[in-house]
Amino acid sequence: MRGSSAIRLFAAAACITLMAGQAVRAADFSGKTIEWVIPFSVGGGSDVWARFFAPLLGEQLPGRPTVVVKNVPGGGSITGANQFQSRARPDGLTILGTSGSTQFPYLLDDSRVKYQYKDWSTVLASPTGGVVYVSPELGVKSAAELPRLKGKGMKYGSQGATSLDLVPLLAFELLELDVKPVFGMKGRGDGRLAFERGEAAIDYQTSSAYLRNVVPLVKAGKAVPLFSWGVLDDKGEFVRDPTFPDLPHFIEAYEMAYGRKPSGIAFEAFKAFNTAGFAVQKGVFLPKGTAPDIVDAYAKAFAAVVTAPGFKEKAGDEIGEYHQATGAAAQKMLDVALAIDGEAKGWVKKWLTEKHGVKFE
């Protein structure tokens, strides 16, 4: 009797020690390898973004684990995100990086989507921006003159109505511009070439591509910038893009053109997709059920990465110009993106079907 109770006591003590040990160790990744799932191929924008962050993240996480990027391409990023939803265990050893192309099919209720953003914890939101510009032949100098473009047919080289191009297409709709998208472009670069050839009269580029390839055109008088997409501040309001402080953001441009703020269901939809496409252009997520201390460890690690001295210089203009939101701030941005209500969503789908022939099942 005495012996067995001693054993029991010992066992209980051992259990408690083990459990306590685990609680302490839960957010310690010493000697571990963390897989960062990127649902895109090697070398694409999201892959490069993750490979830039991976070693920095490893240095800042407790225990300094190795962070490797694992590419699971397919289905325009749906395959990899689905796999993460169904397979990733909430131990902090598997994280997911997504982009606008992962967010959009989710928001549009694509039948292939099996993942749930609301299940996940957001630890980083990397924004990017973009600038809309037109051909000087249209005779427009700034956003204030936008109404003069009404009824003028303009072509726009697009990757597809449900791609990131949904944001500019919605913007053109709100501004009542007569833009005819020509689909099948393989990237924004192709659209820019069409603009340079004089085939397309209106185009937009994301910030870094705009800086390096369109600014020379603007200087040579071959392109006229109109407005940027703007960025979200901490309160979830749109403000001017810090990269382009002299350019109005979309809402300002609308006011300059029409003398009032944009409103209505189309604008609600635009806000949601603009946020999902640009403010949270890329995000990092932990799977459902991850313990708060692990989520916290990641949020802190990312915060340490983006505030480290020299981060901006290292990141270059691809990443560095924008405020990288971490932890709660990142989660808040994602919430703005996911806040789209059923009515606005229904409106977008109907508009996509009627105007661009997109079929929803």
Added chain:
Amino acid sequence: MLETIASALVGLLAGWHLAYMMVGVLVGLVIGILPGLGGIAGMAILLPFIYGMDPVSALGMLIGMVAVVPTGDTFTSILMGIPGSTASQATILDGFPMAKRGEAARALSAAFLSSMIGGVIGALVLTVFVVVARPVILAFSSAELFMLTVLGLSMVGVLSGSSLLKGLLSCALGLLLGVIGAAPATGEWRLTLGLDYLSDGLPIVVVGLGIFALPEIIDLLRQNRAIAAAMALGRGWREGVRDTWRNIGLVLRCSGIGCLIGALPGLGGSVVDWVAYGHVVQTSRDRSQFGKGDVRGVIAPESANNAVQGGALIPTLLFGIPGSGSMAIFLGGMVLLGLQPGITMIETRLDLTYTIIWSLAIANILGAGLCVLVSRHVARLTTIPYVYLAPFMVMIVLFAAYQATRDWGDILALMALGVLGIYMRRFGWPRPPLLIGFVLAPGAETYLYQAIQFYEWTWLWRPGVLIIAACTVLSVWAGMRMGRSGIDEGGESADIVHRRWPQVAFAALLAGVFAYALFRALGWSFLGQVFPLGIALPALAGTLGVLALLLSSRDHAVVFDTERMIHVGQKTMEYYLAWLVALLAASALVGFVLGLALFFVAFLAVEARTGTRRIATLTLSAVAFLALMSWVFVLDFPRGVLQEMVRMPWPMN
């Protein structure tokens, strides 16, 4: 400018830069040799090390890798008959017959020399044109690009062998396979059979390996011997060099073709070997040996596929738009280094631009030299009885296919296309046209649609379009000039065939596929259906024509079956197919790694009848290879029922 060029060379030769480039070259060669893996896989390996490196070393390493992939892949194409990467598919047609004949040394030395010259010419073209090419690239709009895809499709004529009709139908099938996925104009999913896997379309690596590699593996197994009938390499190193020298004009022309195709964004480098091959057949007086081991059939694609990268760098550096698949990743690498691809590379970083160009030239020379050094050893593989080699080949081909999108779908698609390839080969349906159709389908459809959207029908009168149209007419005329004597995959002409029902059944099945595509296309929107309808309708008619000929005629060229005379003691193709199906079934149960191990044990025990120790050694080395690949590429292998139920240790997870 000359000063910049010289100082870039000095900078590259100083310090450790060359050593890094050498690392890139070695990775590139290995990647090239492994079937199906191309520059994209190489970039995946190198990218993690790039971050934080000095730009000269990093660029040298990346370019060194990209430059020599089409040099290294020649080994696999010539010695194994399996495309080493998508850039060397056409090399197989003549290179592999040469190896079987014991002329591997001659084929390899001709290939390496032409690769080197092609690569250096690519670098030279880049040196001159990178400064002035901007207006040239802007002159190629969607209309001109569409005409170029038509020019590419016109090569089908000379690649069709004895039956032009079958060649055209094979091309139509390729075009329809290329249609699978989202429509460029409307985004609707076409011919996806309701599978998520197909919504992105079939990966080209999977199509190339399925159509060429699997049939070759099975054919070699049936012959039950080593690949090379004669000596491993044979003599002929000098002869290969002389061959190249004699055809130096061809080398220069094909290098030019390679540069041009590479420089045009959107056409992609994967078609260039076929265009070069079609070119050499069209312009040759004596075509009797093409497809049976004509060294010119090796020289043409090999000089073109190395020149591609020089051309592809032009739009990459000037516009930040990739000229080929690996350039897309090179762009990613540049961004990681903090460099801005685009016109600023010419205006402000001309020094680095010339570093890239020098790296390209030097890497091509280094790569070709290394290949010559190691080829004696690599070629020994061809003397091993194929029954030992086959399981490894199957493993590598499956692994390479799985690298495409890392989905079970890759493996299933590979098998399906492999079966298609096996029977196409058996019944004399030429396979190169299928691949050309597949590669060009998306471009042909997208650019035609865009040209009409941008220019309406006035695109037909653009000067560039007219010039390319004239080239197309010339190309078709050159192909017809000599009558129907182009390459012939099957070899012998048709004679008495007793059992004709197998080929009738195959043709009927094809007619069924075309009819199905036609039927589905009727339900799509106008812009989505126009292109597939335009293919499926005439293709269905043509296939019905073939069926009629098969049923009525006795000695028409369409009648063809390699199995009409079965050799005594030879097992059927279906027997070996069953092995592959068993491997897949095992993988579906216990996952790919364990399934493959079981396959190795069973296959070696039954087919090779070898001892326990050798079986164990070979199987363990295969598993070790997979483990290494899993670690290098950070990937999990296909999972089976077992993995869904139990958590298995790496690398069996």
